[in-house]
Amino acid sequence: MSTKELKVAALRNGTVIDHIPADKLYKVVSILHLEICEHQITIGNNLDSAKVGKKGIIKISDRAFEEYETNKIALIAPNAKINIIRDFVVVEKRPLSLPDEIREIVQCTNPVCITNNQPVTTRFHVLKLEDGIVLKCHYCEREVNRDKVKIK
């Protein structure tokens, strides 16, 4: 084991989310609702990374995530790596894929959208266009580029 990996304690069983861009780490925490998760969680941030400059890493003990949960991360950290660990061994490397529809985690940028004014769960259609990924509000139909998305 290299010294670099030892900066964050090794995990026996659970999930490791690695290569999160440092400025997205706390948004990933929020998207996965880790602030209310009762399992042991180790969070490292601003670690040196050859791939993304400064990276974040999250290790959650004894917890597996469904694919629909981890795919929510694909919106803000498409290159993050999800590793499922059992007995200190990576048993699954799960690729992230952006879902066609995103519920709840994104806030509409339109101040007069119904979802910003009444208790309505947000719904966005993910449009994979030639010039990038655009989210279209299911309700007010306002479109927003992926890099301008507001995470709740």
Next chain:
Amino acid sequence: MSNNSLVSIADYSKEEILSILDSAANFEVNPNRKTLDGKVIATLFFEPSTRTRLSFETAVVRLGGSIIGFSDAATSSSSKGETLNDTIHMVSCYADAIVMRHPLEGASRYAAEVSPVPIINAGDGANQHPSQTLLDLYSIQKTQGTLENLTICLVGDLKYGRTVHSLIMAMSHFHPTFKFIAHDELKMPDEYKVFCMKNNIPFTEVTELNDNFNDADILYMTRVQKERFLDLIEYERVKNVYTLKNEMLANSKSNLRILHPLPRVNEIDPDVDCNEKAYYFKQAQNGLYIRQAILSKVLNLNL
């Protein structure tokens, strides 16, 4: 959710649009029927819109139906803080269909999701107003004999005007050519120009009205609203540049017809009203037949 709701013009296929227009033509021949006898239609106007409300209510009354509802949110329970979800559930206990105007965008899509009865969107903020688009199409078809291969000039507020945006979407089925005439501050947003390019719809853009519509079949005027301008001096300078006067029509095509969603302020001089090319009041009347056709469709009524 009731799948029969009409929220956006994009909910209807080309065939459904044409079928609504046929049905409206039928109602124009005989608008007084009893097909809504025993039915209750709710008109929920969370913001006032006298013209649209009267048109829908007339459509219901002439079909023998009854109306419940309100014309201003101040007189409804939403002023007490009731959510739209609750209002829709409550009203759907009483009515067979709900016609709704709401200031929040997306309100109609949401209402259609939670409502057990069909929702007809009568305008949700600056988003959608499909009955206006359908009556525009009906007026175009009626005056030109076809919807195919027409040249349509859109004038005025092309940036915020939802009627012109919806009209572009709806006309995209019928091989139109567009000319956009607007001041720089109010010009057509890029997303609609991209839409035209992707659908091989030719368009040109100019900033002066003058007689730039001489090759057009339809001249669609919209209101240039003072509040849209950041610079009021600029508004004062341009407001009359987009005023259509009777003499400007001298060299226009004989089949040209002038449409306007109304209300107008000063963008069409009253001296145009007596020109046979002025069609905007008849256009408003067509709204009645279109709304009768929409009500019949969402309620699956046999004509």
